[in-house]
Amino acid sequence: MDTAELMDIALALVDCEALPADSAIYVPGEAIRRVLFGLDIGAGELVMARQLGYDAVIAHHPVGVPHQAWRVFEKHVDLLMGAGVPEDAARAAVAPKLEALRVEGQIRNYEQVPLAARWLGMPFLNVHCPLDELGRRVMQRVVDDVLARDPDAPLGAVADALANLPEAQRAQTEVCVLLGAAGDRAGKVVVAHGAYTNGGYHVARAYFDHGVDTVIYIHLSPADLQCLREHADGQLIVTGHIVGDAFGIAPYIRALRNAGLEVDVLSDVLDPGFESGQEA
Ligand SMILES: [Fe+2]
Numbered sequence: 001m002d003t004a005e006l007m008d009i010a011l012a013l014v015d016c017e018a019l020p021a022d023s024a025i026y027v028p029g030e031a032i033r034r035v036l037f038g039l040d041i042g043a044g045e046l047v048m049a050r051q052l053g054y055d056a057v058i059a060h061h062p063v064g065v066p067h068q069a070w071r072v073f074e075k076h077v078d079l080l081m082g083a084g085v086p087e088d089a090a091r092a093a094v095a096p097k098l099e100a101l102r103v104e105g106q107i108r109n110y111e112q113v114p115l116a117a118r119w120l121g122m123p124f125l126n127v128h129c130p131l132d133e134l135g136r137r138v139m140q141r142v143v144d145d146v147l148a149r150d151p152d153a154p155l156g157a158v159a160d161a162l163a164n165l166p167e168a169q170r171a172q173t174e175v176c177v178l179l180g181a182a183g184d185r186a187g188k189v190v191v192a193h194g195a196y197t198n199g200g201y202h203v204a205r206a207y208f209d210h211g212v213d214t215v216i217y218i219h220l221s222p223a224d225l226q227c228l229r230e231h232a233d234g235q236l237i238v239t240g241h242i243v244g245d246a247f248g249i250a251p252y253i254r255a256l257r258n259a260g261l262e263v264d265v266l267s268d269v270l271d272p273g274f275e276s277g278q279e280a
């Protein structure tokens with residue numbers, strides 16, 4: 001298998017045809033049988049992979065494309081509009097953080113880790129948005145099932161349904177209700193994930209202002225949480241970063257193994273075969 005096929009397996013899981021701006025093949029390679037996967041890959045992990053005899057390394061988080069990855073944040077506009085937010089309000093909600101991410105993307109040394117991979121001759125790619133979109137669908141399905149069984153389900157029941165998934169069970173963090181009380185009615189719930197990073201204050205606020213009762217993020221800055229507490233009227237659940245990412249990563253690991261690859265995952269939380277042994 002080659003690095004393009006490793007990427008294509010991820011894209012196919014969400015019927016995505018074009019490579020998103022936050023995912024990239026940094027060092028192409030072929031005849032790949034043994035793969036190391038990690039949430040964050042740096043030069044150290046690449047050296048480790050070489051020493052341990054892997055043929056390729058896959059990261060989730062983008063390391064070499066910060067100057068373009070911010071564009072994926074615009075996907076929040078589609079998610080907002082899908083939940084009934086008018087386009088002008090959706091674009092206004094996305095604009096401040098989109099600009100911040102664009103400016104921040106100019107700061108980073110986008111070459112550092114890809115250069116290490118190139119000098120090591122280690123095939124290396126990162127797959128971000130497709131796996132987060134996969135995770136978003138998994139989470140939204142779980143939430144929708146809870147609400148289909150009981151349209152008046154409380155926030156605590158929604159949080160528990162996510163917390164009971166195997167990925168969350170393996171993690172040390174907890175699924176948290178950050179705004180609202182566990183006994184409050186969850187109402188209309190949107191999982192706002194799969195658009196580079198969390199939408200922060202403005203995106204959550206736009207959902208709340210347009211009929212969404214509960215927003216689910218995988219993480220949120222303390223400053224944004226404070227702003228929401230002071231200026232917004234809505235409910236918020238946060239899954240925890242590694243858990244939220246694991247919901248989309250675990251099915252990808254499974255698909256790679258089903259394609260015949262030997263895949264080791266740095267994290268037990270992200271590895272769907274951790275408890276049952278290495279599954280086929
Ligand atoms: Fe992610």
Ligand SMILES: [Fe+2]
Binds near residue numbers: 061241245
């Ligand atoms: Fe992440």
